[in-house]
Amino acid sequence: TRFKLSKDPHFVDKLRDVVGLYLNPPEKAVVFCVDDKSGIQALDRTRPVLPLRPRIPERQTHDYIRHGTTCLYAALRLLDGTVFGTCRPKRDTKEFVRFLDGVEQATAADQAIHVILDNLSTHKSPPVHAWLAAHPRVTFHFIPTSSSWLNLVERWFREITRQRIRRGTFRSVPALIAAIEDYLRHYNT
Secondary structure (H helix, E strand, C coil), X not given: CCCCCCCCCCHHHXXXXXXXXXXXXXXXXXXXXXXXXXXXXXXXECCCCECCECCECCECCCCEEEEEEEEEEEEEEXXXXXXXXXXXXXXXXXXXXXXXXXXXXXXXXCCEEEEEECCCHHHHCHHHHHHHHHCCCEEEEECCCCCHHHCCHHHHHHHHHHHHHCCCCCCCHHHHHHHHHHHHHHHHC
C-alpha cells in the first residue's frame, strides 16, 4: 500500500476540523460523510461463475460484457453508521444537488447538518453554493486534498465494492442498481 502525502496548505486546519466533528459532533446536529462512487459498471460474465468446491475456490472468467454504468451517491451518518444512498445515471452538479435535497429532507428539521466531503469541483460549483445559501442549516467541511482516507464513507464504498459489486454478475444497469439497493437495505438493518 502506498500513501500520498497531502500538499494542501491548510491540511492541519482541515484535519482538525474533520476529526473534531468525528470526536465531538455539535449538539442538535447530525454529521454526514458524503461522496459518490461513479462509473460502477454492470458487468455480465461471458460464462457462468463456477461455484466453490472442496479445495477449489470460486472461479469466474475474466471476460465480460458491459451493460452500462451507474453512480452511487452515499451519505454515511456518523452517529449510527446508517447510509443514505441513491443511484443516479451520472455524476454532475445537478445530481449532487438532488442528492443533497434527499439528505436534507431525511434529516429532522430541528437538527443542523454538517457534511464532510472531498474537494471535487462538483461539490464547490455555483449551483451548490446557491443550494447552501438556501439551506442555512447545512455546513460543508472539506477534507484536505489527497486525503480521501479521512472521509469515512470511503471505507463503506470499499465494503460494498468488496462484498457486492466486484464479483457480481449484472445483466443490466437496473439489475446492478437493485443489487446496490438490496445491499443498502441489509447494511442499514
